[in-house]
Amino acid sequence: MTASPKPVILTGDRTTGPLHLGHYAGSLKSRVTLQDSHRQYLLLADTQALTDNAHDIGRIRRNVLEVATDYLAVGIDPARSTICLQSQLPALAELSMLYLNFVTVSRLERNPTIKDEIRARGFGRDIPAGFLCYPAAQAADITAFRATIVPVGADQAPLIEQTNEIVRRINTTAGRDVLPEATAVIPATGRLPGVDGKAKMSKSGGNAIPLSASPDEIHAAVNAMYTDPGHLRVEDPGRVEGNVVFTYLDAFDPDRNLVAEFKERYRFGGLGDAVLKRRLDDVLQALVAPIRKRRAELAKDPGYVLEAVRAGTDHARSVTQETKEEITSALGLFRLDPLALAEAGPALLTA
Amino acid sequence: MTASPKPVILTGDRTTGPLHLGHYAGSLKSRVTLQDSHRQYLLLADTQALTDNAHDIGRIRRNVLEVATDYLAVGIDPARSTICLQSQLPALAELSMLYLNFVTVSRLERNPTIKDEIRARGFGRDIPAGFLCYPAAQAADITAFRATIVPVGADQAPLIEQTNEIVRRINTTAGRDVLPEATAVIPATGRLPGVDGKAKMSKSGGNAIPLSASPDEIHAAVNAMYTDPGHLRVEDPGRVEGNVVFTYLDAFDPDRNLVAEFKERYRFGGLGDAVLKRRLDDVLQALVAPIRKRRAELAKDPGYVLEAVRAGTDHARSVTQETKEEITSALGLFRLDPLALAEAGPALLTA
Structure with a gap:
């Protein structure tokens, strides 16, 4: 066991599409900060994407470097964070299969996240087994990086709860704490709504602002945003809660005082949507411009992005492999080395 | 794809106990013959054993070399057959996880073998997920070796049927026949009953004759065998069907004519159980003696057995790894090599 002075953090994204401002507000921004204080691993989750995209593998393949490029464009530094490709880490599959023996089918079916997602995807009775089993795979991801x-x-x-249940069963079976439990950290910002006010921003929903959005795209998106439908005249009082423009200002405007002042004036009446939207446009243009520029540079050199992922994956492969060996050894599975024979002695061959 | 002139055969055993005469009659004997005409892989299935023995991993560990020693003792030649340890072949876990995306939970639940075994093990609702998923893992084993x-x-x-369903789904998704279908070969002899006449011979049932049985153990087992409970006097006609001694003579006596003559005389009346049992004792003593001798020699040199498994596993690792890469490449998953980048070109970075 190699002790690290920094706490280990695992995040990542399914490689099903390029990232957008919702990802930035909810996680990318904090990842850029966390890479100094934490040992951070970012998983390009192509294997997990397969659990509900086996019919469209091309989409998963095409988005691996897209997501990696997004990471680098927002300021993830491959020298400080490890970006790695899930499908190229065999230990994750080995641990997933191992953990499936430590969780029952009915426990997986009771997982609230899985229940919700099965409903959301309309799987009905035809759930791919990989989808039902994905909490065990996620436990493998988390524990493999410790x-x-x-x-x-x-x-x-609830997925982290399930991971910790598996961790406790492994530790109990091993007779010692071979694995640490994990803590779910839920971001304070919450999920950013789509520009249309719908709860989820998504590329497929057509209500997302991509990280590489052009100035015109940002402008159009901000103009199309819902505010308060009851706020007809500038002098009318307006609602701040549920007002998408304010939600975005809360998420992105670095000038907290200005946003507070805007809210007060908007509630009182006398502040028009146009002023608000101009401010948000400025804020988003300033945020996205350097990301877009860096992304365009990276797009000219995909070999560099690939190399960052390759090097990160090599590192992650040895880390996860080491954990896997510690776990199987602690559980007492057979080891194919002469040392195991010496340890076990002739007892091995007496039934 | 490396074409082999010999058909590829995969067999194996869960490493939950040393093998016995039931294994010999049902499979070991034919494996010794098949290793010349076929490319034969023998899987020491410790990972599969975990699906219903996660509470007793020590048993799985202790029996890895036991089973391997049984293989060598009966005449499996590591130069002609590949003996390999399942848990040391990461590609099997990777393919298992992949295949879980190509089979639904309800399809797994409908598998007659799984249904029967869930009942037999008394799992009820608390089926370990690994147990439900084991048909996908078996499909991984079979296909990884082609x-x-x-x-x-x-x-x-039915497990082979399910393997072939997965094979067809993989081939359809890949758009070409990347994997061959497999044929289940059901041995003509059928399952050897226990010495007590119960359908299944098992060490835990106390009705098995181990491959390393001593002369006295064999003698006692034969003496304890059920014959025809209605055959009280030598001159009475006796029943051959369901008579355990005849079942064993059918399975092991090399002199088919003598067995045929015995059956005729037994049915007619005038042949005593003692004569039959003496014959069976002779036959089994002659069969087991060289196995026991060879097994005792091997037990003195566990390093040799370990080395055979290690070398076989190394070979199997590269074979299964190669198949895994062919499959993921055919399915179009992202490959972390510069070639992939060259093939995909700049399109990779245009969402």
Whole structure:
């Protein structure tokens, strides 16, 4: 066991599409900060993406470097954070299969996150087995890196609970604490709504602002944003809560005092949507411009992005492999080395 | 794809106990013959054993070399057959996790073998997820070696059906036949009953004759065997069907004519159980003596057995790894090599 002075954090994204401002507000921004104070691993989760995209593997493949490029564009530094590709880490699959023996089918079916997602995806009775089993795979991801901090949306917290149940069963079976439990960290900002006010921003929903949005795209998105439908004239009092423009200002405007002042004036009446939107446009243009520039540079050199992922994956492979060996050894599985024979002695061959 | 002139056969045993005469009659004997005509892989299935023995991993560990020693003792030649340890082949876990995305939970639940075994083990609702998923893991084993011939008991045939369903889904998704279908070969002999006449010979049932049985153990087992309870006097006619001694003579006596003559005389009346049992004792003593001798020699040199398993596992690791890469490449998952980048070109970075 190699003790690290910094706490280990595991985050990542399914490689099903390029990232957008919702990802930035909810996680990318804090990842850039966390890479100094934490040992941070970012998982390009192509294997997990397969659990509900086996019919469209091309989409998963095409988005691996897209997501990696987004990481680098926002300021993730491959020298401080490890970016790695899930499908290239065999120990994750080995631990997943191992953990499936330490969780029952009915426990997986009771997982609230899985229940919700099965409903959301309309799987009915035809759930891919990989989808039902994905909490065990996530436990494998978390434990393989010995992560103790896992940032997740509020709806994903039950998955960390399930990981810790598996951790406790492994530790009990091993007779010692071979694995640490993990803590779910739920971001304070909450989930950013789409520009149309719908709860979830998504590329497929057509209500997302991509990280590489052009100035015109940002402008159009801000103009199209819902405010308070009852706020017809500038002098009318307006509602701040549920007002998408304010939600975005809360998430992105670095000038907290200005936002507080805007809120007060808007509630009182006398502040028009146009002023608000101009401010948000300025804020988002300033935020996205350097990301877009850096992303365009990276896009010219995909070999650099690939190399960052390759090097990170190599490092992650040895880390996860080491954990896997510690776990199987602690559990007492057979080891194919002469040392195991010496340890076990002739007893091995007396039934 | 490396074409092999010999058909590939995959067999193996869960490492939950040393093998016995039931294994010999049902599979070991034919494996010794098949290793010349076939490319034969023998899987020491410790990972599969975990699916219902996670509470007793020590038992699995202790029996890895026991089973390997049994293989060598009966005449499996590591130069002609590959003996390999399942838990040391990461590609099997990777393919298992992949295949779980190509089979639904309800399909797994409908598998007759799984249904029967869940009942037999008394799992009820608390089925370990690994147990429900084991048909996908078996599909991984079979396909990773590109096995086209899989000897199984009649009750296991539905598992091969399920493997072939997964193979067809993989081939359809890949758009070409990246994997061959497999054929279940059901041995003609059927399952050897226990010495007490119960359907299943098992060490835990106390009705098995181990491959390393001593002369006295064999003698006692034969003496304890059920014959025809209605055959009280030598001159009475006796029943051959369901008579355990005849079942064993059918399975092991090399002199088919003598067995035929015995059956005729027994049915007619005038042949005593003592004569039959003496014959069976002679036959089993002659069969087991060289196995026991060889097993005792091997037990003195566990390093040799370990080395055979280690070398076989190394070979199997590269074979299964190669298949895994062919499959993921055919399915179009992202490959972390510069070639992939060259193939995909700049399109990779345009969402």
